Amino acid sequence: MLKSKFAGLGAVLALGVLTTAAFAQDKPVAGEVKDGSLKGKTLTFVSYGGIYQDGQAAALKEFVDKSGVKLLNDGPTEIAKLQAQVESGNVTWDVVDTADLPPYVYCGKLFQKLDLSKLDVSKIPEGQVGECSVPAMNYGVVLMYNKEKYKDNPPKSWADFFDIEKFPGVRGLDGSGDPTGGLLEQAFKAAGGDPKAMTAGDIDKAIDVIRKLGPDTIYWKTGAESQQLAESGEADMLMMWTGRAMTAVKNGAKYAPAWQDWLVVMDQMTIPVGVKDTDAAYALLNAYLGKQSQEILAQQTSYTPINNDAQPKVDASVAAFLTNTPERQKQGYKQNIKFWVENFPLAQEKWSALMAGN
Amino acid sequence: MSALEPTTQPAAAVRPGRAWRPFALTLPALVLLAAVIGYPLITIVLRSLSEPEWGAQNYVWFFGAPVNLAVLQRTFTISAWVTLVCVVCAYPYAYLMTAVGPRIRLVLVLCVLIPFWVSGVVRTLSWVILLQDSGVINSLLRSAGFTGIRLIRTQTGVVIGMAQVLLPFMILPLYSVMKGIDLKLVQAARSLGARPSRAFFTVYLPLSLPGVYAGAIIVFILALGFYITPALLGGPRSTMLSTLVQTQVLSLLQWGRGGAMGVVLLVTTFLLLALAAPVMRSRHREAGRR
Known part of the structure; x- marks a missing residue:
């Protein structure tokens, strides 16, 4: 009896060692795959x-x-x-x-x-x-501004983007599909709210801030269009994807980024x-x-x-628009994913009403 | 009577069989239509009534949201403008096609068809280049000393772009009707003392109306479902219903709501056509009498 008990224990132990070993062996390493x-x-x-x-x-x-x-x-x-x-x-x-x-x-x-x-x-x-x-x-969503238009007094943050009195000019926003949570949070902040304490009812307030940018506001439909708006100089401030911003600048657009609170997206x-x-x-x-x-x-x-x-x-x-440097990581703004997931249909409905001119 | 019966009856028995033959020939087309139009349409109607549960909730939602009604109305307004622009542009063009010799006619036909073969997206993007604030039209205006006008991201821009894309659908039916009109009738009117304008309005125009109606209906219906042109040339104030359907289905996975929007658009279109049909028919008959 005793003997067999010990044998059983040994077997269990041995099995344990074996499985650990097997686990250690199978533990995946990023980038590796078996031949x-x-x-x-x-x-x-x-x-x-x-x-x-x-x-x-x-x-x-x-x-x-x-x-x-x-x-x-x-x-x-x-x-x-x-x-x-x-x-x-x-x-x-x-x-x-x-x-x-x-x-x-x-x-x-x-x-x-x-x-x-x-x-x-x-x-x-x-x-x-x-x-x-x-x-x-x-990648990032970054505020790009026309250097020739704003010269010595460039916008520095999204607050300036939403301030049409201090910074007159045509704005261009991402109208390619879903609302960008981070932008709505920044809009809510510009209206005096605290994005951390945002509630479903505050989505309207945020969208109102965008609506107040006026009828000349451009909602670009594709990344290519945003790039074209920068290259032709038709918008004075643009919300752009970093990849498109980089290409526009490379192609000679006289635009510069304001990195403060660039929106982290992936x-x-x-x-x-x-x-x-x-x-x-x-x-x-x-x-x-x-x-x-x-x-x-x-x-x-x-x-x-x-x-x-x-x-x-x-x-x-290209390096100028990569977002993984320590400096950029410090400046980046992360949206409240949990909030936007919970309020996805509501935000989408309000956003598409704005996109439909209402 | 009774003597005739034996001879007529077999003939009568054969006839219904023969009557089916033309239908048999259209069977492949009917099967295809049932498969690619009928089945999806029934699915859309069913889903609009059954998702997320059975009932009219999606329709209640549609008519309860002001944005939907505004966009529905706008969809019809824009389509009507597009149809009008197409009629005005296509009528003289189609007439010219009937009035010139075969070689020039070939050139005119090619001018209609070549853009027709180019993808709608490409044509729409060309309009972006022409209409944008720093585009060709505005540059010309400015260099001529005028102030620029905003064309892109306006309803005007959308109507211009859509009208160009749809123009062939207006020109071709018009041309096919116009080439059948006997110009001697106009000459007869003139020889009876009618001024050219009167000869046109009382003789030629009524005879060409079936072509106008045919073209207008095709253009109007195609315009109602336009997606890419309003999306690229328009702004928020020229969003059409298809864009809202896209948001509901592709972003929110609300197939029921998207389906309801499609059904509302379809039914409204049918209603409008049903209203327009008697007018068209009476005009047609009048034209026939004349």
């Missing part, structure tokens, strides 16, 4: 196309070569399409790049809760891993509910998060990498 581990498998990666998705494909090339997986690219990402796939039980999108909020709004419904033991998230900038998402890249990487091979999808994500992949991505797209160790080799004009 030939996904041979004969196919993964479909969905993103927004253009140079961005090309850059992502380049960042994943090593993963594809090593694992032997066949990678298909699809897009653009549309949550409605994904919903149709999930509802019909035929999910063909394995890894999906989405905008900032959807993974939070539809966490567990359209996007899987991520098992972080299958990913190495140790190099991701703090506070960016969600329950259903890891970041795909970082794309998210997600795995939809109901994908056929979850482990393969995790392997892709984990490879994507690697240092080298992120460097390639940053070099090709000028977006900010989301691996803290990444040291992309970019020229000065």
Whole structure:
């Protein structure tokens, strides 16, 4: 009896050691994938196309070569399409790049809760891993102003952006789709509110601040349009994505950024509910998060990498708009994701009414 | 009577079978229509009534939100303006096509068709270049000493852009009707002492009206569903219903609300056409009598 008990204990101990060892061995390292581990498998990666998705494909090339997986690219990402796939039980999108909020709004419904033991998230900038998402890249929404118009007295913050008396001129805002939570928080602040204590009823106040910018205000529909507005000088102050701001300045737009409280935004990487091979999808994500992949991505797209160790080799004009330097990190403003997720339909409704001229 | 019966009955028995033959020929088209229009349409109607639960909630929501009604009205107003601009531009053009020789006519037809083959997005973006504040039109105005006018992000800009995209749909039906009009009728009116304007208004115009109606209906209906042109050339005050549908479906996943908006647009269009139909028909008959 005693003997067998000890033997049992030994077996348990041995098993414990073995599993720990197995765990240690399997603990994922960002950017690494086993040779030939996904041979004969196919993964479909969905993103927004253009140079961005090309850059992502380049960042994943090593993963594809090593694992032997066949990678298909699809897009653009549309949550409605994904919903149709999930509802019909035929999910063909394995890894999906989405905008900032959807993974939070539809966490567990359209996007899987991520098992972080299958990913190495140790190099991701703090506070960016969600329950259903890891970041795909970082960028910023930055206030750009016309240097010739404002000369010695340039706007310094969003408060100045919303002050049409002290800073007359045409404003251009992102009207490409969903409202930008951070901008609404800044608008609420300009109206004397405290963004930290914002309530659902305050969304109206924030939108009123934007409405008061007047009928000449331009709501650009695409990133290209915002860039064109800067290059032709049609708007005096513009809310712009950093990538577009960088390109506009490179192309000769006489605009400069006001970095104070630039809005931190990101794309998210997600795995939809109901994908056929979850482990393969995790392997892709984990490879994507690697240092080298992120460097390639940053070099090709000028977006900010989301691996803290990444040291992309970019020229000065691109480096000027990267947002991961200590100085930029200090100036950045993070929106209250929880608030905007809870109030997503309400904010969207108010915003689309503003966009429809009401 | 009874002697005739044996001969007529078999014929009568055969006829219904024959009557179905033309329908059999249209069967592929009908099946296609049922699949690509009928089925989605029924789905849209069902979803508008069943999401998130059964009931008229989506319609209550639609008519309860002022922004929806304002945009619905604006959608019809813009479409009406576009139709009017198309009629005014297309009428003389189509007439010219009937009046010139075959070689020039070919050039005129190509002028209509070539932009037709270019994607609507590309044409809309060309309008951005022309209409923007620092664009071609405003630069010309300024260099001629005028002050610039705001065209882009206004309803005027949207109407101009949409009218250009839709112009072929007006010109082609008009031309096909006009080329069938016997110009000798106009000559006859003139020889009976009618002034040119009278000959035109009492003889030519009524005969060409079926073409105007056909073109106007196509242009109007296509204009109602326009998405990309108002999105790129317009501002908030020229947003059309399709943009609101897009927000509901793609951003909020409110398929029910999006469906209700589509159904409201469809039903309103049918109602308007039903109202317009008797007017068109009577005019048509009048034209026939003359």
